[in-house]
Amino acid sequence: MIVMTLEAVPPSLRGELSRWLIEVQPGVYVGNTTALVRDLLWDKVVQHVRTGRCTQLYRAANEQGFAIRLHGDPRRTLVTLDGFQLVAVRNTRHAELQGEYDPPEDDDKL
Amino acid sequence: MTTGGNGIVWQRQNLRELPKFRDGTTYLYLEHTRLEQDGRGVRAYHPDGMLTLPAASLSVLLLGPGSSVSHEAVKALSDTGCSLLWVGEGGVRLYASGIGETRSALRLQQQARLWANPDTRLRVVRQMYTLRFPQRLPEGLTLAQIRGHEGARVRDAYARYSQAHGVRWEQRQYKQSDWTRATPINKALSAGNACVYGLAHAAILATGYSPALGFIHTGKMLSFVYDIADLYKIEVVLPIAFREAAIPGDDLERRVRTGLRDHMTNLRLLERMAADLHHLLGGDHEDPEPTAPGDLWDPGGDVQGGINHA
Numbered sequence: 001m002i003v004m005t006l007e008a009v010p011p012s013l014r015g016e017l018s019r020w021l022i023e024v025q026p027g028v029y030v031g032n033t034t035a036l037v038r039d040l041l042w043d044k045v046v047q048h049v050r051t052g053r054c055t056q057l058y059r060a061a062n063e064q065g066f067a068i069r070l071h072g073d074p075r076r077t078l079v080t081l082d083g084f085q086l087v088a089v090r091n092t093r094h095a096e097l098q099g100e101y102d103p104p105e106d107d108d109k110l
Numbered sequence: 111m112t113t114g115g116n117g118i119v120w121q122r123q124n125l126r127e128l129p130k131f132r133d134g135t136t137y138l139y140l141e142h143t144r145l146e147q148d149g150r151g152v153r154a155y156h157p158d159g160m161l162t163l164p165a166a167s168l169s170v171l172l173l174g175p176g177s178s179v180s181h182e183a184v185k186a187l188s189d190t191g192c193s194l195l196w197v198g199e200g201g202v203r204l205y206a207s208g209i210g211e212t213r214s215a216l217r218l219q220q221q222a223r224l225w226a227n228p229d230t231r232l233r234v235v236r237q238m239y240t241l242r243f244p245q246r247l248p249e250g251l252t253l254a255q256i257r258g259h260e261g262a263r264v265r266d267a268y269a270r271y272s273q274a275h276g277v278r279w280e281q282r283q284y285k286q287s288d289w290t291r292a293t294p295i296n297k298a299l300s301a302g303n304a305c306v307y308g309l310a311h312a313a314i315l316a317t318g319y320s321p322a323l324g325f326i327h328t329g330k331m332l333s334f335v336y337d338i339a340d341l342y343k344i345e346v347v348l349p350i351a352f353r354e355a356a357i358p359g360d361d362l363e364r365r366v367r368t369g370l371r372d373h374m375t376n377l378r379l380l381e382r383m384a385a386d387l388h389h390l391l392g393g394d395h396e397d398p399e400p401t402a403p404g405d406l407w408d409p410g411g412d413v414q415g416g417i418n419h420a
Contacts, residue, residue, distance in 0.1 A: 063375045079158045082139055082364065083371040088159030097144055097155045 001059055002038050004029040006045065007072075008052035013045065046071050137309060138163070139367065141174030141199070147182035166190040169380060170312035172197045184208070193312040197304070204307060204332070209315060215404075217318040221334075221391050225323045234325045237390055241341050267344045271352040294362055295355040301363035302347035303339070305370050310338040313383040319391065341386065346374060 006014060006027045014027070020041060021031035033041065038058055045054045053072035060067040068085050070078050079088045144155040145163075154161040163171075165186065170193045173179070179194070187194060187208075194208035224230045232253070239256045240247060247259060272279035283296045292300070314321050314334055324333025326340070350369040354362060374380075403416030413419070 063371055075159075077158060079156065079161065082137075082367040084138055086161045086163075088156060088161055090159045094155050094160045098157070 001030070001032055002041075003057045004041070004045065005055045006049070006052065007054070009045075009049050009054065010052075013048045016048075017041065017045065042069060137170045137172055137305070137312070137371075138168055139172040139174060139197075140177055142176035143173075145173075145177070145179040145183040145187075147180065147186045150186075152183050152186050165192045168192045169316065170195055170308060172308055175199050191316065193315050195308050195311060197308065204304070204311065207311060207315065207321075215318070217391065218320050221319050221323055224391060225325065231325055234390055238326055238337060238341065241386060241390075242344070264344065267348055271348050275352040275356040277352050277356050295351065298351035298355040298362055298366045299347060301366045302351045302370055303343060305367055306339045306343055306346055307332075307335055309374070309379065310342075310383065311335045313380065313387060314338060317384055317387050319387060338383065338387065342377075342379065342383075346370065346377065346379065349373065 002021070004017065004021065006017065006029070014023070017023075017029050020033060020037065021029035024030055038056070042056050045056075049072050051072075053070075055071070056069040057066050059065065062083065064085060068078055068087065070076055070087065075090045077088050077090075079086050140154055140156065142157055143161075146153050146155065152163045152165045154163055165171075171187065173194060173196050175198070184194065196205045196207070198205065224234055235253065236256070239260060242260065242263065247256065251259070268279050268282075271277075277295050279295065280293075282299065283292055284300055311321055311332065319334065321335045322331045322333060324330070324335075324337045327333040327336040330336070347370070350366055350373050354365045354369055357365070359365075405412035406415045406419075407413075
């Protein structure tokens with residue numbers, strides 16, 4: 001099973017995606033594809049997304065049971081903590097705390 | 111859940127919503143991170159950005175150096191049964207822990223009963239050693255003979271993995287004061303063992319036993335943690351530690367932790383830990399209603415508490 005979301009993308013891209021997946025809500029697509037098709041759909045979306053944003057979630061044989069892909073939103077990045085995937089959001093509270101919680105300069109590796 | 115006015119009034123946590131310990135995700139290690147509660151969620155301000163933690167499905171949160179937690183975040187984590195462990199850099203060394211998921215003392219009392227009687231204690235010790243030998247031990251061995259078999263098993267395992275991965279193996283060294291000078295394989299083993307200790311500690315707390323009342327190990331506050339971790343160390347840590355130590359490069363400890371996560375998922379380690387604990391200590395009964403008042407002890411059997419006996 002895969003889930004994809006699209007935001008602020010050209011309308012033709014949404015139409016293109018609906019050929020493979022069901023649009024359960026504007027911009028939210030669900031379906032069942034092979035791993036190859038899933039990767040090709042992701043490449044297609046990333047290629048045509050322009051200034052918009054997209055995500056893809058799919059079943060994977062890891063502890064969480066799924067994997068995440070993000071593209072197009074500079075404020076949201078994917079972090080992998082020892083193999084566990086989480087989404088890191090750079091918001092104002094994070095900016096406030098950033099100086100405080102950045103790791104100190106590692107000088108014993110020099 | 112009921113709605114009143116504008117906002118939602120959240121009632122006490124429905125315990126059925128929480129995944130049981132064995133179904134949860136293993137662990138998350140965070141450092142240089144501030145944990146806060148916002149709305150109903152637990153947020154971690156990580157150097158890379160704000161992370162929303164799936165706290166209810168998380169068994170144990172390992173907090174490394176540079177982390178801090180707000181009071182509200184601890185409350186939210188404890189409500190959802192996520193154990194907190196404060197650990198050293200890279201998850202090595204354990205400093206302190208919060209309380210686990212169980213509010214009942216029934217299993218702890220059972221553990222203390224088994225521990226206090228030399229006969230039952232010996233029985234549990236034998237069971238623990240038996241778990242380490244899938245091919246089963248010969249009948250009627252003395253404890254000293256069992257320890258001999260165990261020593262040979264450990265030595266053989268190190269020799270086997272050393273040969274399989276081409277990593278030279280001399281001896282196990284663990285000097286906390288001299289961490290950087292340890293050989294890569296020793297570092298990898300220490301980092302891996304620390305993960306298993308953390309997980310064993312969380313399993314013990316989450317199922318309601320005491321980490322101090324060890325059966326094989328004795329005299330330390332974490333004796334029972336060492337007992338439980340030793341059941342799995344060879345099977346869980348050695349393959350990953352030797353595999354990663356055979357690959358040159360930085361980041362050895364992190365690679366070991368990442369490899370361990372997949373390996374532990376494949377072995378269904380959390381599920382097995384909980385099952386083995388109950389098997390060893392015979393505590394496989396349901397928890398009583400957590401808010402009900404406790405009973406009063408009486409030589410003739412417990413008497414109902416929370417009522418006036420005048």
